[in-house]
Every structure is written in C-alpha cells, then in structure tokens.
Amino acid sequence: MAVEEQMRGKYAALAADAAAGLETASAQEILGWALETFEDRMCITSSMESAVLIDMAGRLRPGTHIVFLDTGYHFAETLATLEQVQERYPVEIKVVRPRQTVAEQDALFGARLHDRDPDACCNLRKVEPLRRALEPYDAWASGIRRDETLSRQDIGVVDWDDNRGMVKVNPLAAWTQDDVDRYIAEHDVITNPLLAQGYPSIGCAPCTRKVKPGESPRAGRWAGSDKDECGLHLDPPTSTTLNLTGGSFINLPRGQ
Numbered sequence: 229m230a231v232e233e234q235m236r237g238k239y240a241a242l243a244a245d246a247a248a249g250l251e252t253a254s255a256q257e258i259l260g261w262a263l264e265t266f267e268d269r270m271c272i273t274s275s276m277e278s279a280v281l282i283d284m285a286g287r288l289r290p291g292t293h294i295v296f297l298d299t300g301y302h303f304a305e306t307l308a309t310l311e312q313v314q315e316r317y318p319v320e321i322k323v324v325r326p327r328q329t330v331a332e333q334d335a336l337f338g339a340r341l342h343d344r345d346p347d348a349c350c351n352l353r354k355v356e357p358l359r360r361a362l363e364p365y366d367a368w369a370s371g372i373r374r375d376e377t378l379s380r381q382d383i384g385v386v387d388w389d390d391n392r393g394m395v396k397v398n399p400l401a402a403w404t405q406d407d408v409d410r411y412i413a414e415h416d417v418i419t420n421p422l423l424a425q426g427y428p429s430i431g432c433a434p435c436t437r438k439v440k441p442g443e444s445p446r447a448g449r450w451a452g453s454d455k456d457e458c459g460l461h462l463d464p465p466t467s468t469t470l471n472l473t474g475g476s477f478i479n480l481p482r483g484q
C-alpha cells in the first residue's frame with residue numbers, strides 16, 4: 229500500500245534513525261530489525277543470483293515474503309535456482325510477472341525491444357511488475373551493495389524510498405563480494421550455477437553475458453551500453469519514451 233500520506237514523515241524519520249543506528253550492525257541485525265518492525269508488511273526481492281538474504285530471513289522469521297520478478301527472459305539456470313529455493317527455505321515466494329507475455333510485447337512493440345530500448349523493456353518487465361508487487365507492503369529489502377555500481381555507492385543500510393513511499397532496507401549495503409562468498413560457504417547457501425560459469429552478475433539472458441578477465445563483475449550487464457541498472461533501485465525509477473510501430477509515442481511509467 230506504501231505508507232499513508234500522513235505516515236510518510238514518520239516512516240521517513242524511522243528510516244533515518246535506523247540508518248544511523250544500524251550502520252555498523254551486522255546484516256542479520258539489520259534484516260532482523262526490519263522483519264521485527266514491519267512483520268508481514270515487508271518483503272524481500274530476489275533475483276535468484278544467490279539465496280543469502282533468503283537464508284537469513286528463513287532463520288530470522290520463517291514465512292517471510294520473497295518477491296521474484298519472472299520477466300520471461302530468465303536463464304533456465306535462474307528458474308531452476310528458484311525451484312530449489314522454493315523447496316529448501318521456509319519462506320513464502322511470490323512470483324510476479326509482467327502484464328504482457330514476451331510474445332504480446334513483441335506484437336505491440338516489435339521483437340527484441342531489449343536491444344532497441346532496454347529502459348522501456350525494463351519498465352515493462354521489471355519496474356511496473358515490482359510496483360504492483362510492492363503495493364501490499366510498507367517496506368522492502370534487497371541484496372544490493374555499495375561496491376556494485378557508482379549509483380549504489382551512497383545507499384544506506386536503511387533508506388526512505390520516497391518515490392514509492394516505502395522504507396527500503398539494504399542489509400548487505402556494506403558487504404563486499406568476499407563477505408557474500410564467506411556467508412554462502414558457511415551456510416551452504418543455494419547459488420545460481422551461472423555464478424561459477426563466468427557470470428558474476430545475472431539478469432535476463434538477452435542482456436547478460438560472461439565477464440572477461442579483468443572486467444568489473446557487472447560488465448556483462450547491458451554490455452556495450454551506458455545502462456547499468458534496470459531501474460528498480462533508482463530514485464526515481466527510469467522513465468522512457470517508446471516509439472511505437474505506428475510512429476506515435478507513449479510515455480512509460482516512472483515506477484508506476
């Protein structure tokens with residue numbers, strides 16, 4: 229629902245206080261605070277790259293809601309990881325899909341929209357579905373880290389997501405890849421097999437390639453373009469104008 233208008237100030241202040249108080253806390257303490265504070269009014273998003281946050285949530289609060297965006301373009305390995313995660317962890321996984329199938333999108337906008345206008349494609353297949361998925365909640369969490377991209381370097385362990393009117397929790401904000409690897413090894417966490425096959429960052433198949441030696445871990449995402457975010461974690465989310473086949477234009481939603 230995102231928080232009611234009169235509650236926005238209160239929740240924004242809560243997020244600021246938590247960000248200051250939890251900056252040096254462990255990821256489990258940050259996630260634990262969030263789950264205790266928001267209970268069923270919170271969810272965690274997962275791309276099924278690894279189940280680190282899902283493992284933590286399953287231990288801290290069984291039944292935690294996990295949102296997975298099934299874009300229709302995932303690698304088979306990612307969907308297989310989803311199945312394994314559903315079988316092992318005591319969490320409630322909600323699979324959310326775009327309003328249109330890939331075939332319907334192709335019919336409307338032409339094939340391979342991801343090649344011609346990836347922001348438009350991400351809006352249709354990720355940003356809009358996430359907006360719908362987050363409607364029942366007051367807070368959401370994800371596994372993004374400060375060391376992943378320039379646009380993520382200033383994220384707090386707890387933020388106020390003003391665009392969505394929600395508290396955003398980033399328990400792994402201060403973690404490095406070594407921290408992630410250590411947690412995975414210590415807790416035998418399920419990981420996407422593509423991680424071990426040269427894909428250190430995994431998104432949709434058409435927009436993800438293997439990383440070459442010496443490249444940054446996210447170099448394989450939208451390779452050859454300036455794009456380095458799908459828009460889910462931008463504030464405000466990416467907006468775009470899409471050229472329809474008839475030559476007219478529509479404005480795609482900014483995170484709506």
Ligand code: SF4
Nearest residue numbers: 342346349350432435
């Ligand atoms: S990552 Fe690529 S295929 Fe996936 S939604 Fe974005 S543009 Fe489309």
